[in-house]
Amino acid sequence: xxxxxxxxxxxxxxxxxxxxxxxxxxxxxxxxxxxxxxxxxxxxxxxxxxxxxxxxxxxxxxxxxxxxxxxxxxxxxxxxxxxxxxxxxxxxxxxxxxxxxxxxxxxxxxxxxxxxxxxxxxxxxxxxxxxxxxxxxxxxxxxxxxxxxxxxxxxxx
Numbered sequence: 001x002x003x004x005x006x007x008x009x010x011x012x013x014x015x016x017x018x019x020x021x022x023x024x025x026x027x028x029x030x031x032x033x034x035x036x037x038x039x040x041x042x043x044x045x046x047x048x049x050x051x052x053x054x055x056x057x058x059x060x061x062x063x064x065x066x067x068x069x070x071x072x073x074x075x076x077x078x079x080x081x082x083x084x085x086x087x088x089x090x091x092x093x094x095x096x097x098x099x100x101x102x103x104x105x106x107x108x109x110x111x112x113x114x115x116x117x118x119x120x121x122x123x124x125x126x127x128x129x130x131x132x133x134x135x136x137x138x139x140x141x142x143x144x145x146x147x148x149x150x151x152x153x154x155x156x157x
Contacts, residue, residue: 013083013090018073020091021135024098026065033057068101068135075139081146097142101134110134 033054072094076082082090104110110133118126 010077010083012087013085014073014077016087016091017076017082017094018069020094021072021098021101022065022069024095024100025068025102025135026061026098028099028102029061029065033061064105064131065098067132068098068105068138070135071132072097072101072135072139072142075136076142079143079146081149082143085146093142097138101138104134104137110137113137 037054076094085093101110111130113133114126114130117129121129
C-alpha cells in the first residue's frame with residue numbers, strides 16, 4: 001500500500017509538468033496571434049486573413065505545443081528530484097520552461113541542435129524531431145539543473 005502514494009504523486013507531478021509546459025508554450029503564441037488580428041489594418045489591396053488562416057495557426061500552435069509537452073513531461077518524469085518537488089512549484093517552473101521553449105522555437109535556436117544530426121538521420125525524420133526539439137532541450141536543462149540541487153527536505157511524520 002505504501003507504493004501507491006508515491007506512484008500517485010509521481011503521476012500528478014507529470015500532469016503538473018505537462019499542464020504548466022503547455023500553458024507556457026501555447027499562451028504566448030495565442031496572444032501574439034490575437035494582437036496581430038486586433039492590431040492589423042491591411043491595405044485595401046491586401047486580403048484580410050480568413051478563418052482558414054487562423055485555423056491553420058491554431059493547428060500549428062497545437063501540434064508544436066503538444067509535441068514539446070509530451071517530450072518535456074516524459075524527460076522530466078525520469079528525474080526523481082523533479083518528481084519530489086511540490087506540484088505548484090513544478091507547474092510554475094514548467095510554465096516558465098514552456099515559455100523558454102517557445103522563445104527557442106521562435107528564434108530558431110533550438111534547431112541548432114539538429115544541424116549535427118542531419119548527417120545521421122533522414123530529412124523526414126529530422127522534420128518530425130525538429131517539432132519537439134525545444135521541449136527536449138528545455139527538459140534536459142531542467143533535469144540537469146535539478147540533479148545538481150540538494151534534495152528537498154521532507155516533513156517529519
